[in-house]
Amino acid sequence: MEPDDDLQADWSASELSVLRTAELDVPPPGSVERTLTAIGVGATLGAGAGLGGASSLASVASVGRMAHASFWLKWLGAAAIGGGIASVVFLAKHQAAPLPPTPVASAPAVTHVPELPPKAPLPPPERPALAQPAAAPAHGVAAARADSAERADKPTDGKEALAAEIRIIDEARGRLRQGDAAGALEALRRYDQLVKRGGSMRAEATVVRIEALEASGDAAGAGALADRFLSKNPDSPYADYVKKIVAQAR
Amino acid sequence: MRSFDAGALGNSRNAAALTPASAEAEPRARDDARITAIVREHHAFVYRLLLRLGVPSRSAEDATQQVFMVATRRVDEIAVGSEKSFLFGTALRVASDERRSAKNRELSGELPDEADSAPSPEENADATRRRRILQQALLSMPLELRTVFVLFELEQMTKTEVSSLLGLPVGTAVSRLRRAREMFRESLRRRGLAEGQG
Numbered sequence: 001m002e003p004d005d006d007l008q009a010d011w012s013a014s015e016l017s018v019l020r021t022a023e024l025d026v027p028p029p030g031s032v033e034r035t036l037t038a039i040g041v042g043a044t045l046g047a048g049a050g051l052g053g054a055s056s057l058a059s060v061a062s063v064g065r066m067a068h069a070s071f072w073l074k075w076l077g078a079a080a081i082g083g084g085i086a087s088v089v090f091l092a093k094h095q096a097a098p099l100p101p102t103p104v105a106s107a108p109a110v111t112h113v114p115e116l117p118p119k120a121p122l123p124p125p126e127r128p129a130l131a132q133p134a135a136a137p138a139h140g141v142a143a144a145r146a147d148s149a150e151r152a153d154k155p156t157d158g159k160e161a162l163a164a165e166i167r168i169i170d171e172a173r174g175r176l177r178q179g180d181a182a183g184a185l186e187a188l189r190r191y192d193q194l195v196k197r198g199g200s201m202r203a204e205a206t207v208v209r210i211e212a213l214e215a216s217g218d219a220a221g222a223g224a225l226a227d228r229f230l231s232k233n234p235d236s237p238y239a240d241y242v243k244k245i246v247a248q249a250r
Numbered sequence: 251m252r253s254f255d256a257g258a259l260g261n262s263r264n265a266a267a268l269t270p271a272s273a274e275a276e277p278r279a280r281d282d283a284r285i286t287a288i289v290r291e292h293h294a295f296v297y298r299l300l301l302r303l304g305v306p307s308r309s310a311e312d313a314t315q316q317v318f319m320v321a322t323r324r325v326d327e328i329a330v331g332s333e334k335s336f337l338f339g340t341a342l343r344v345a346s347d348e349r350r351s352a353k354n355r356e357l358s359g360e361l362p363d364e365a366d367s368a369p370s371p372e373e374n375a376d377a378t379r380r381r382r383i384l385q386q387a388l389l390s391m392p393l394e395l396r397t398v399f400v401l402f403e404l405e406q407m408t409k410t411e412v413s414s415l416l417g418l419p420v421g422t423a424v425s426r427l428r429r430a431r432e433m434f435r436e437s438l439r440r441r442g443l444a445e446g447q448g
Binding site for chain 2: 004009014015018019020021024026028034036038040159160163170200204236238241
């Protein structure tokens with residue numbers, strides 16, 4: 001049995017077709033090597049590896065390697081000026097002998113973590129056909145209009161309102177974790193002021209309130225609220241959690 | 251930077267092995283091996299995550315490198331087994347900074363990211379259009395819901411993994427997932443992709 005059977009969504013074909021396109025989001029070729037170079041552990045890669053299309057951060061690492069080379073040049077110059085033949089011999093030997101390979105260079109291929117059990121694996125997405133760069137899109141104007149309409153249609157206010165609800169609930173939960181039940185209840189009072197009797201995250205807020213009441217010593221209040229919550233939302237994802245809180249309180 | 255101990259000149263190999271340089275090199279090599287493994291294992295996850303957290307595609311690779319630079323600096327603090335969690339938290343912060351920078355660039359009159367705001371030459375390709383719809387649907391959600399949706403629906407994590415990664419009770423993660431799904435569906439409906447429509 002899949003662990004998340006209860007969460008399987010009945011996506012429609014069109015919704016699935018949109019979700020499938022997530023598989024197209026892959027890093028560009030060479031991105032891993034450029035990242036290793038940028039963080040300074042990719043210097044042992046083959047010459048030029050990742051540098052062709054290196055980003056600005058990878059360039060910083062290249063500068064770092066150049067600085068390393070200039071360090072040796074400075075030593076060579078100092079040795080020549082000073083006539084320190086022994087030093088030259090040492091440096092020549094040191095440069096001729098390659099640095100011992102670090103485990104990075106010979107690190108075995110990384111063992112991947114075990115694959116998660118697939119939940120309704122998505123069929124492969126349709127790859128977008130490559131268009132000729134010079135070809136003007138046949139429906140460019142229409143597409144641009146649609147895009148503009150989509151952007152205008154963005155529910156920014158709704159999104160912000162929802163984000164505000166979540167922020168307050170998270171604040172309440174954070175206070176609870178710190179043992180500040182009164183602070184949690186105060187945050188939840190602000191939640192009530194914000195959304196009045198509604199609220200998209202009302203169930204989550206109620207559960208945190210039950211916890212906060214219980215933590216503040218108001219077991220009766222917590223139990224009464226929990227009973228009301230469970231009678232209204234018997235199939236809530238919180239149902240088991242709420243029952244557990246109430247059992248602890250009673 | 252690598253260094254060497256001049257006092258080791260002419261001494262035995264054993265003596266050289268005791269120099270500060272050698273003593274320093276070994277942990278460094280171990281760290282390099284570990285960070286290399288971390289990059290190879292989680293690079294694609296971090297890249298995808300940043301895109302879905304609203305980082306423009308033109309900045310996604312640099313932002314990915316920033317995440318791993320932070321990990322490199324703090325590799326000693328990352329407990330074995332919690333690498334993904336660390337990278338996730340770092341990616342959230344990097345994405346937030348990146349979105350702020352992008353907004354500032356826009357306010358200062360710079361053109362927004364063409365690839366993310368205007369139809370590309372491939373826009374006519376159906377999959378590309380759907381991909382944009384996905385991104386727009388994700389961006390229409392508050393970050394707290396989007397992260398749950400992305401981790402569960404797109405990264406195929408279990409609810410337990412998602413709640414653990416986000417530090418939320420399982421019920422909260424599930425509740426947010428349900429709300430995020432509603433928003434996703436609503437977003438598709440607004441864009442003319444109602445159920446049954448292709």
